[in-house]
Amino acid sequence: MTDIKQQIKQLLVDGLRLQTTADEIADTTPLFDDGLGLDSLDAVELVVLVNKQFGVQIKDMDEGKVAFGSVATLAEYITAKQQS
Amino acid sequence: MKRKAERLGHLFFYLMLHLGGQRLAYFVLQPIIFTYVLFSPTPHKNLAPYISKRFPDASWFDKRIHAYKIVLGMGKMLIDRALLGLKPDHQFKGVVEGLGDIQDIIRSGSGAIIVLAHVGTWQTAMAHLEGLDTDVHAIMNHDEEAVSKHFYEMERRRSFQTIDADGFMGGMIEAADILTKGELVLIMGDRAMGGKTAQTSFLGERINLPVAAYNLAAITNTPIVIAFSAKTGTTCHVLKVWDIFQPHFSDHDRKTELNRCVSRFSTALEKYVEHYPHQWYNFFNIWQQ
Numbered sequence: 001m002t003d004i005k006q007q008i009k010q011l012l013v014d015g016l017r018l019q020t021t022a023d024e025i026a027d028t029t030p031l032f033d034d035g036l037g038l039d040s041l042d043a044v045e046l047v048v049l050v051n052k053q054f055g056v057q058i059k060d061m062d063e064g065k066v067a068f069g070s071v072a073t074l075a076e077y078i079t080a081k082q083q084s
Numbered sequence: 085m086k087r088k089a090e091r092l093g094h095l096f097f098y099l100m101l102h103l104g105g106q107r108l109a110y111f112v113l114q115p116i117i118f119t120y121v122l123f124s125p126t127p128h129k130n131l132a133p134y135i136s137k138r139f140p141d142a143s144w145f146d147k148r149i150h151a152y153k154i155v156l157g158m159g160k161m162l163i164d165r166a167l168l169g170l171k172p173d174h175q176f177k178g179v180v181e182g183l184g185d186i187q188d189i190i191r192s193g194s195g196a197i198i199v200l201a202h203v204g205t206w207q208t209a210m211a212h213l214e215g216l217d218t219d220v221h222a223i224m225n226h227d228e229e230a231v232s233k234h235f236y237e238m239e240r241r242r243s244f245q246t247i248d249a250d251g252f253m254g255g256m257i258e259a260a261d262i263l264t265k266g267e268l269v270l271i272m273g274d275r276a277m278g279g280k281t282a283q284t285s286f287l288g289e290r291i292n293l294p295v296a297a298y299n300l301a302a303i304t305n306t307p308i309v310i311a312f313s314a315k316t317g318t319t320c321h322v323l324k325v326w327d328i329f330q331p332h333f334s335d336h337d338r339k340t341e342l343n344r345c346v347s348r349f350s351t352a353l354e355k356y357v358e359h360y361p362h363q364w365y366n367f368f369n370i371w372q373q
Contacts, residue, residue, distance in 0.1 A: 039280070040254035041299045047257055048303060059261055061252045068253075 004075045007053065012071075015049040016042050027072040035070070043068060050074070056081040094166070101167055106318070109163045117159050121152045130367040131155075137287040137371075138361055153362040161205050161315065161365070177317075178212040182325025186268075186309060189328075190218050195263035195306045199273035199297045201353055204313040204363045205321050206272075212313075212323045213268065221262050222270040223247045223255050225277070249277070256300060263304045271297040273310070273349050274366060276373045282342040284350045287357070291350065291371050298345035302331040308345065310352045314360045326352035 009022035018025075018036065029035045031046075038046070046068070047058050056078050058064045067077035100109040121127055131151050135142065139150055167174055180186075189196045198213075200206050213220045224246055247255035247262070247269070259269045273294060280299070281292035301308045310327040331345050357364055 040256040041280070041296060041303065043253040044256045044260045044300060045303050047260060058257070061258060064257060065252055 004054075004078055005071050008050075008071050008074055008078075011049050011053060012036065012046070016045060025071060027075075028070050030070055031068050031074070050078065054078050054082065097163060098166060098170065101163065101170055106163060106167055109167075110160060110318070113159045113163065114156065117156045118152065121148065121155055127151050127155050127367070131364075133369040133371055134287075134364055134366065137289065138357055138364070150362065154364060157315065157362050158365050158367075161363075164205055164315070164321075177320045179316075179320075179322045180212050180324075181322060182309075182311070182328075183216075185325055185328055186213075186216065189307055189309070190216060190266060190268075193266050195266050195304070196268055196309050197263070197297050197301050197306055198268055198270045198309045198311050199349060200270055201274040201312055201356075202272065202365045203274075203353070203356060204360060205315045206313050212321070216268070219245060219262075219267045220270065221245045221247050221259070221267060223249050223259060224272075225249045254279070254296070256296070259300060260304050263300070263306045269300075271300075273297055274353065274370065281373075282339070282346045284343065284347045286350045286371070287354060289371050292373055293346040293349060295342045295346060298331045298342055302333045302341070305330075310349055312352070312356045314356075314363055326355060 005027055006022065009025045012018055012025065012031075013020060013022050016038065020036075025036065032038050032043070043064075047064075051057050058067060058077070063077065067074050097109055097113075100112050104111075128148070128151050131154055132147075135147050135150050135154075139146065142150060164176065168176075186196065186198075195218075222245075225248075247258050249255050251258070259271075262269055276292055276294045280295050282295050283290055283292055285291065286293075298308060300306075307328055307330045309325055311323055311325045313321055313323040316322050327348055329345070329348060331341055333341055
């Protein structure tokens with residue numbers, strides 16, 4: 001799980017060109033709004049990146065709402081999908 | 085009070101449509117619009133930024149005439165839209181110029197983002213897309229006003245579905261998923277609703293236009309189709325494809341690419357208002373958005 005969280009953080013920094021480092025992102029920092037400040041189009045890009053890197057598709061909007069809460073919730077979502 | 089009056093107005097015109105069809109509704113509309121434009125300063129104030137740029141040499145009187153024509157056109161467009169809602173089987177004579185281009189995209193298995201503007205008969209134009217062999221989804225706000233207007237009038241047409249712009253992530257994830265299925269997503273490209281914008285020139289002045297459509301197209305690798313509709317007769321409409329292009333983020337920096345995209349949209353819109361100057365339905369100063 002820790003490894004996936006680190007990969008997600010690196011994905012956020014590299015893929016979404018965040019002006020921060022992976023180490024500066026806390027597991028529980030919200031991805032959107034007051035957290036990392038991502039917007040809806042970043043979310044689309046993140047969906048594409050997660051699919052590419054982890055082979056996990058985020059299609060269900062209700063699941064997506066929970067998954068996109070933070071790095072920790074996204075890691076949980078990816079892990080659960082990979083195991084199912 | 086204003087909303088009640090608006091609702092009464094809608095009911096009145098629905099009644100006219102029931103009693104005498106489109107022609108009676110148009111006939112009744114003309115004196116109402118004439119009186120409104122003659123006595124109310126609102127349409128002149130709201131349309132002044134556009135009219136002064138589109139008709140820079142127009143006299144005070146000519147500007148009044150232009151405002152009358154635009155408001156009357158808007159009224160007719162609303163009647164046409166209501167007619168489609170009341171009589172879903174009603175057929176307007178519609179020509180889609182560039183339909184083959186859209187069909188080619190669909191046949192290739194790709195989805196497409198059709199970028200529209202608040203000009204012409206954009207709602208009835210959507211009905212022309214019903215004949216395509218794929219589903220059509222429009223991103224729009226589901227506010228109370230929109231529900232009262234669009235739900236009643238548009239969602240009764242089965243192949244037309246809406247994506248809630250106020251939903252999760254502005255409907256963008258849902259839109260991206262739809263595009264990967266090879267379906268069409270409609271986005272209005274002229275009004276910035278609080279999202280990111282890029283600057284370009286429109287009718288000689290700087291304007292900020294939304295970039296969501298081009299961002300989405302670049303991320304999902306789907307083409308942009310810029311299409312505007314126009315009313316060309318009492319029962320005739322045209323939906324014309326003005327430009328098709330594929331936004332790419334790989335070769336340029338993003339800002340430059342998005343500026344290029346909004347510039348192409350703006351150029352197409354300028355050509356449109358050159359042809360159809362009185363079918364402009366942005367009743368606010370779009371240069372200040």
